[in-house]
Amino acid sequence: MTSHDRIKIPPGFWIGLREIGFSMEEIAAKSQMNLAEIERPEGVTTSQYFTIWQAYSELVGNISEAVVKLSTAYDPRQYPPSMLATYHARDYRDALNRMAKYKRLCPPENLRKTETGENCHIELSWTDPAQSGPAMLVAITFAALLELGRRGTGQPIKAKLVEFVEPLGDGQLLQDYFGCPIRYGADNNRLTMKRSDLDRPFLSHNEELLEILTPALEHALDERQSKFSIVQTVERIMKRNLAGSRPEMLIVARDLGMSERTLQRRLTEEGTSFKKILSRVRHETALAYLMDPSLEIHEVAFLTGYEDQNSFYRAFRLWEGETPSNWRIRQKSTSTLAR
Structure with a gap:
């Protein structure tokens, strides 16, 4: 997804x-x-x-x-x-x-x-x-x-x-x-x-019902693919370049073969921005890495593009309302209770 x-x-x-x-x-x-x-x-x-x-x-x-x-x-x-x-x-x-x-x-x-x-x-x-x-x-x-x-x-x-x-x-x-x-x-x-x-x-x-439903579903599929293609591509480039650095719009735009202005306009048309996508990618990537107990917090910070651990902690508090360590402990506790 x-x-x-x-x-x-x-x-x-x-x-x-x-x-x-x-x-x-x-x-x-x-x-x-x-x-x-x-x-x-x-x-x-x-x-x-x-x-x-x-x-x-x-x-x-x-x-x-x-x-x-x-x-x-x-x-x-x-x-x-x-x-x-x-x-x-x-x-x-x-x-x-x-x-x-x-x-x-x-x-x-x-x-x-x-x-x-x-x-x-x-x-x-x-x-x-x-x-x-x-x-x-x-x-x-x-x-x-x-x-x-x-x-x-x-x-x-x-x-x-x-x-x-x-x-x-x-x-x-x-x-x-x-x-x-x-x-x-x-x-x-x-x-x-x-x-x-x-x-x-x-x-x-029910052939009559299918004749009504199928065109609408096919249209929705076409619309979905068209609507999200540029955002998916930006996310993929971000994830590829995330470890150890903050992906810059200029670099992503160059990978896409367009100017920064064109990229920002395309993202604005889809109701988002480069900054929002980057925050979302970092957030979801951080949660995925924190589920791996073999990774230290400073390693997760590096893998999500933060040069120092304190910046990662501040960002994580904004996302989840708690520290990465506490979030990891709570998830482990929830997983243990589920078993």
Whole structure:
């Protein structure tokens, strides 16, 4: 996920949670967020989104149980447009193709679907490699893909294999739900299906609705790609030149083959600035590095472009309201409690 994106949580998510006995207020309290942050029209940040999922996982207590409960409780009538287009697809293959494509409209996950021999593989990666989501979110995404096929076809479709990079809770519960072996410690998060199941027609197919939804979704994809391309490029250049120095606009502009004035104008047109992007990149990079216990604070400061540790401390207090050391301790404590 690009750092300037925000994630809009669909109303159906909260409705599904209420169906299984949890409220938005409980999630907010557990995630140490206020309702105003969660309900912002532009959505939440990647970190906040991951925190919300972690809060739900901790409230349920058993990650596997949390996955199964929410996957089966989610009402298709509450799907956002991108998901609705998959539910009313022609068949399971069409639905998965649409899901992989339209997932780009609602990060932070990327889905890559391939068909080889008798298998269909769906791999999950994160749009922003510096921010990996909780294992709970990987599992709920794979469960949603399987649930889509089951609801669309009306058949009890089973997976062939589910692989996770990180371990989860009750493996037997997930194995019963997916109907296949569960493997932990894999190189990638991967869901493997029977290729023959992809030919199953959807009972929920609605061609008229697809004719309405598809052009709008395709337009949104084109608009998104056009809108964010320059910001993504600036961020990539910044990250590449961040260690040990503050990336200068002149250097970034030269890399892009344009003048500083042109670069600033392009960024202004997209509602941002060089300074805002740099602060955001440093912030998110710092959080990612602080999660690595092998790095000292002064090393994190250097890797995020600060020449001295005091400047890094001042910036971090503005971002998080506490010192990098305290933030790291709190994250470690939260992670320990989650286990």
